[in-house]
Amino acid sequence: MxxxxxxxxxxxxxxxxxxxxxxxxxxxxxxxxxxxxxxxNNFTDINEINPEDEEETRSLQEVMGMTSFGKKAKCFDVQEMLDNITKTVRSSKPVHSVPILGEQIHKSDNASSAIDEKKKTDRTNIDIEPSSVVPPNAKHQNPSICDQANNSDDDDDDEDEDGNNSDDSEDRQNTSSNKIPCSHEVEMHHGLKAVIAIAADPSGARLASGSVDYDVCFWDFAGMDTSLKSFRTLQPCENHPIKCLQYSMTGDVILVVSGAAQAKVLDRDGFEKCETVKGDQYITDMARTKGHTAALNSGCWHPYTKEEYMTCSQDSTCRIWILYKPRAHKNLIKCRAQNGVKTIPTTCSYSRDGSVVACGCADGSIQMWDHRKNFVNTSLLLRGAHKPCSEISSLSFSYLGNLLASRGCDDTLKLWDLRSFKSPIFTANDLFSRYDTTDCMFSPDDGMVITGESLRKGQTSGRVLFFNTKTFDLVNQICVTNSHVIKTLWHPKLNQIFVSCGNGVVKTYYDPKKSLRGAKLCVVKSHHKQKHIEIMSTQQIITPHALPLFRQDRPKSVRKQMEKDRLDPVKSHRPDLPITSGQGGRVASSGGTLSSYVIRNLGLSKRIEDDQDPREAILKYAKDAAENPYWISPAYQKTQPNTIFQSENEDDGPSSSKKQKT
Incomplete structure (x- = not known):
């Protein structure tokens, strides 16, 4: 079931x-x-679609209005594409033309052949028509560039036809020299003596320069015109030369290191914020003193901690300070020579990340300490980096942090690799340095090392030298002026080079296309001269016997004339005085007191003149009161005695009735 x-x-x-x-x-x-x-039994037969059925389906869609739905596949006409390619090839030079494809090519290979043909045509146009490429404008050459420098064009050979970079040394030098912004220059006059310290704030808005004439000049690029005058000049350290200047990482304060034992920190306008304490000169152990006891040599700010800065001195110590605690140092670093005695640090610097403190000493050694540990033992030490008894004037870390450049008074510039800190990678000799503050630094892309050269006897101009960091070849050199080149500063944000000279001149090199702001803001502003007020002085002619109409008043003091004009209500434009009574006021017609208002409006109908004399106002009614008595006389008419007045003649003598004295 x-x-x-x-x-x-x-x-x-x-x-x-x-x-x-x-x-x-x-x-x-x-x-x-x-x-x-x-x-x-799940198999179905596939029937072939006939063209008639397809045409019928298309007509049905048109009737129903369904033709606009969906995307229609693109159709390519291969023959038309070939004709366009043929016309393009014939329009080029006939020598390098590409043969036309025949009709015997199979239709299935037409698409790939057209693409290959187009590639060949493009390459042919590039190779055979160099005239179609417009050459760039010629670079404005600076007349200060030396003739022996390696000049180059603006065009850079980037890649070969295979896509590989060119490895020729000449091409590398040309590429490096094109990155130097030196087509135009601006000259700023600090004074008459050597400028041994320059500094620019991180934003590039201001520049500070210090000289051996004890002056510090502040330059504001946005406020200067073509006259290029500093907006402020001061002597922060009295009679001490300015050895080092550096703005903090935020640019709000500037560190001033002079020949004195105390460093100062100024704000952007030159006002003093703090001053380090001076140590006790009679104490041998420098760790027991709170400050330096001898002249300073150099100083710098921490790259990331904005309150921390470092100074080195002739007392063989390097001290780390906090901005708002200037009464004592934070850390003390003692520099020692090979035999354990003291050695003088001539320059000091932080690494780019602030983890390493480096000092160049007078014995030619480079000593480094780890900032994260105590400063007792060195982390890196190299004796004999430069010649003994020759000062190291500058230490500069690369932006990547793996290279170190040192400039010494032994006329050398050396490049070191911190990963193998035993011997220099490259050395440039015969670079004369007269000042112990001559520095060196890296370009913003770490491709070059820039330094200055002092003027030798018989030479005509000091130079700025550019060395390639990979080969240490001389890429370019600029003849600055007929004096020493001391300080160089390549600002990474402005892309401008500042150079200080021994004749009191600070030069700025820039390129209108590659540089930003800075000196470009000054050269476009025209200098407006101040209009002087012309005063015509009149001669004073003294005529004591002239008539009052033609007599001239004697010149009086300004104070007396002002007091005299103050008393004149017209000249002094004195306002109306306040109302103190009803007499003579502005509203005297309406009565200045309450009683006058009440009497006029309530008591009497007659108008009372408040500005007249009271006695005259009473005597005005005496005759009327005598003829028509109303108040007093009728009241005393019956009881009032008769008045008897004594008559006295003026011609006669005194009255005989006058009682005699007894």
Whole structure:
């Protein structure tokens, strides 16, 4: 007996007995009830679509308005593409033309052949038509660039036809020299003596210069015109030459290191913020003194901690200070020679990340300490980096931090690799240095090392030299002026080079296309002369016997004349005086007091003149009161005695009736 089992889900019903017969005839795989039925009748025949049916379908879609739905496949006309390519090839020179493809090429290969043909055509146009490339404008050469320098064009040979970079040394030198912004120059006059310290703030808005004449000049590029005058000149350290200047990382304060034993910190306008304490000169152990006891040599700010700065001195110590705690140093570093005695640090510097403190000493050694540890033992030490008893005037870390450049008074410039700090990578000799503050520094891309050269006897101009860091070849050199070149500063943000000279001149080199702001703001502003007020002085002619009409007043002091004009209400424009009474005021007609107002409006109907004399006002009614008495006389008419007045003649003597004294 068959029972129908129906499973229903809502409105969907399925009869399980319907497939009973089909399941028995089908092949079963697997075991139990988990089996897979393989159906053999699931094949459908694919009928070929005839063109007539396709056209009928298209017409049906047009009638129903369904032709705009969906995206239509793009159709390419290969023959038209070949014709366009042929016209392009024929328009070029006929010698290097590409042959036209024939019609015998198979249609299936037309697309790839067209692409290859287009590539060939583009390469042919590039190779055979150099005249179509417009050459760049000629670079404005600066007349101060020396003739023996390696000049180069603006074009850079970037890649070969295969895509590989050119490895020739000449191409590398030309590429490096093109990065130097030296096409234009600006000259600023500090004074008459050597400028041995310059500093620019990180934003590039201001420049400070210090000289051996004790002056510090502040230059504001946004406020200067073509006259190029500093907006402020001061002597922060009295009679001491300025040896080092450096702005902090935020640019709000500047460190001034002079020949004195105390360093000063000034704000942007030149006002003193703090001064380091001076140590006790009679104490031998420098660790027991709170400050330097001898003249300073150099100083610098921490690259990341804005309150921390460092100074080195002739007392053979290097001290780290905190800006708002100038009464004592934070850390003390003692520089020692090879035999354990004291040696003088001539320059000091932080690494780019601030983790290393480096000092160049007078014995020619370079000593480094880890900033994160105590400053007892050195982390890197190299004796004989420069000649013994020759000062190291500058130490400069690269922006990447793995290279170190040192400039010494032994007329050398050396490049060191901190990863193998035993011998210099490159050395440049015969670089005369007269001043102990001659420095060196890296370019913003670490591709070059820049330094200055002092003027030798018989030479005509001091030079700024550029060395390649990879080969240490002389890339370029600039003849600055007929004096020594002491300080060089390549500002990374402005892309301008500042050079200080021994004749009191500070020069700025820039490129109008590659440089930003800075000196470019000054050269476009015209200098306006102040208009002088012309005063015609009149001669004073003294005529004591002249008539008052023609007599001239004697010149009086300005104070007396002002007091005289103050008393004149017309000249002094005196305002109206306040009302103190009812007499003579501005509202005298209406009465200045309450009583006058009440009498006029309530008591009497007649107008009372408040500005007249009270006695005259009373006597005005005497005659009327005598003729028509109303108040007093009628009241005392009956009881009032008769008045008897004594008559006295003026011609006669005194009256005889006058009682005599007894």
């Amino acid at each position: 068959n029972v129908k089992k129906v499973i229903s889900f809502g409105k969907i019903k399925t009869d399980l007995t319907k497939y009973a017969s089909t399941s028995s005839s089908s092949t079963v795989e697997g075991f139990g009830t988990f089996s897979k039925q393989i159906s053999q």
